Amino acid sequence: AAGVIQSPRHLIKEKRETATLKCYPIPRHDTVYWYQQGPGQDPQFLISFYEKMQSDKGSIPDRFSAQQFSDYHSELNMSSLELGDSALYFCASSRRDYSAYEQYFGPGTRLTVT
Amino acid sequence: KQEVTQIPAALSVPEGENLVLNCSFTDSAIYNLQWFRQDPGKGLTSLLLIQSSQREQTSGRLNASLDKSSGRSTLYIAASQPGDSATYLCAVRRSDGGATNKLIFGTGTLLAVQP
Numbered sequence: 001a002a003g004v005i006q007s008p009r010h011l012i013k014e015k016r017e018t019a020t021l022k023c024y025p026i027p028r029h030d031t032v033y034w035y036q037q038g039p040g041q042d043p044q045f046l047i048s049f050y051e052k053m054q055s056d057k058g059s060i061p062d063r064f065s066a067q068q069f070s071d072y073h074s075e076l077n078m079s080s081l082e083l084g085d086s087a088l089y090f091c092a093s094s095r096r097d098y099s100a101y102e103q104y105f106g107p108g109t110r111l112t113v114t
Numbered sequence: 115k116q117e118v119t120q121i122p123a124a125l126s127v128p129e130g131e132n133l134v135l136n137c138s139f140t141d142s143a144i145y146n147l148q149w150f151r152q153d154p155g156k157g158l159t160s161l162l163l164i165q166s167s168q169r170e171q172t173s174g175r176l177n178a179s180l181d182k183s184s185g186r187s188t189l190y191i192a193a194s195q196p197g198d199s200a201t202y203l204c205a206v207r208r209s210d211g212g213a214t215n216k217l218i219f220g221t222g223t224l225l226a227v228q229p
Contacts, residue, residue: 031215042203043158045216056216090158094215101207102148103217105158 002026004106006091012112013081021076021109025093031055032074033092033103034066043090049074050096081113116141118206118220126226127194135189135223137204142182145209148217149178149189152201161202162189166209194227201225 005024013019025032031050035043045058049068060066063081068074078085088110092103117140127133137147146165150158162171162178164187170179177190187204201224205217 033215033217035217042219042221043205043217045218048215050215058216088155092158092217101146101215102160102163104160105150107157110155 004091004093004104006089006106006109008109009107010110010112012114014114015081015083017081017113019078019081019111021078021089021091021111023074023076023091023093023106025072025074025091026095026104029093029095029104030072031094031096031101032068032072033094034060034074034076035090035092035105037088037090037108038084039087046076078111083113086111086113116144116206116208116218118204118218120202120204120220120223122223123221124224124226126228128228129194129196131194131227132190132192133194133225135191135202135204135225137187137189137220139185139187139206139218139220141208142185143209144182145207147178147180147187147207148205149176149187150203150205152203152222154201158203191225194225196227196229199225199227 033048034046037043046060048056052068066076088108092105121136149161164180175192201222205219
């Protein structure tokens with residue numbers, strides 16, 4: 001079965017650079033979520049989109065922005081990167097009318113800021 | 115504010131033992147609860163999802179129970195195997211008419227099954 005696809009899987013950036021993370025949800029899923037997991041921490045919710053509209057917002061820094069496109073893929077744009085942004089970034093998807101909103105996670109993008 | 119706690123933080127057991135992982139949440143108004151497995155540096159694999167109206171879910175050697183009124187869930191692993199070694203996370207979704215979709219994760223239990 002198709003899963004959530006994230007690219008790139010690994011990314012190394014320097015401080016103050018920008019990064020773009022991409023997420024391709026499971027086909028026919030209409031909701032995309034972004035989570036950040038710092039070293040030794042539990043995942044923290046950043047932002048979600050339903051049918052290309054922002055549906056919820058968590059602890060996402062103002063330096064970050066995200067959107068969902070017409071083909072339902074999503075991109076997380078991160079600017080002015082800081083050392084503390086080094087983390088594993090997960091994308092998840094779900095379908096609103098199916099399986100009680102069960103969220104399926106991608107393999108993550110490991111971002112390292114040097 | 116919903117807080118999710120998992121006990122114990124780490125657990126080491128010999129192969130073949132049955133074990134229970136605990137998850138507690140402070141706000142009982144949840145829509146569902148998911149249990150995940152995470153291998154080191156890897157993604158999250160969904161193991162079981164329990165809706166708020168359910169008491170338990172089973173998948174193979176895994177059984178998850180939910181007591182919403184007391185704010186607790188347990189994950190029971192039968193006949194543990196070394197391949198079960200991983201971090202186990204529980205996460206809850208709030209019940210609010212669909213306005214909020216986010217999962218709030220627990221602190222995780224690091225399980226090591228010794229051969």
